[in-house]
Amino acid sequence: MLNQRWQKIQKYVNKFSGCIAGINQRNESGKMEQDKIAEAKKVFEAQEKSKLDHAWILLRHQPKWIGIMQEMDSKKSKKRSNTCTTNISSSSTASTHIDIEDDMNTCDPVSRPPGRKVEKRKLKETTDQLVRIQKLH
Template structure:
């Protein structure tokens, strides 16, 4: 935001990054609160009231505690997919629903269509989370492959040991037979004498 402000700032402006950040936080807080009030009014479905009347009611309700100076910001932000996604995230994270901290998604009835939500580019944080999940899943896949190789190697070694044991048993039987044959031959030689 600071870079954008510097690129588009009015002549002679010297706002710091901190000042811009604080201003943005104030805008977010006030517009979030206004969205919550407007959503509450929209949910009541006051008959005979058009959109402009409901907006006017929300402004009047908001201004009971102080002036609403950010209507122009709300008009810009209410149709932005990223703004609505953030409000949904705040709302789903258990934000309190009192008058001072309301985080309603995009002031009901004004959410962008599903198509528009998916058309917006992926954000930096979302890309990082996706990349992390993919690397974790590829790491777990690699681990599974290694585990499978290890298991196959153990099975192969067990099979080799069984075959070796069978060979040894056959050799023992062969030696026992050779001893028996040798004993019979020795006994035959003894009898001839």
């Protein structure tokens, strides 16, 4: 039941995220982020009858969601061609290799916070060490 609800939320959040991406690609000057979100809401509500944009607001800065979006972007960029042909003169053609991944690799990847099991294991190890030290004294 919960998994089905999450799938529905994820589907609508992905669509809303696509609306945001489309508006951001326009690169209109003078528009604040709030204006872009409001415009995306209008576009989204015209396409879908669901109002789950509040879920996008909660998810957009979460490390797991950022990772998913970066993964989707990298899949899209792999579909595009990495080479560009430039016509220098009418008789010669040069091929220039452009690596899209260069800019992506320069930024540091977002690290996910440690999980519950890892935190519990670390806590148990430190308490075990403290108990051993106290027994020695």
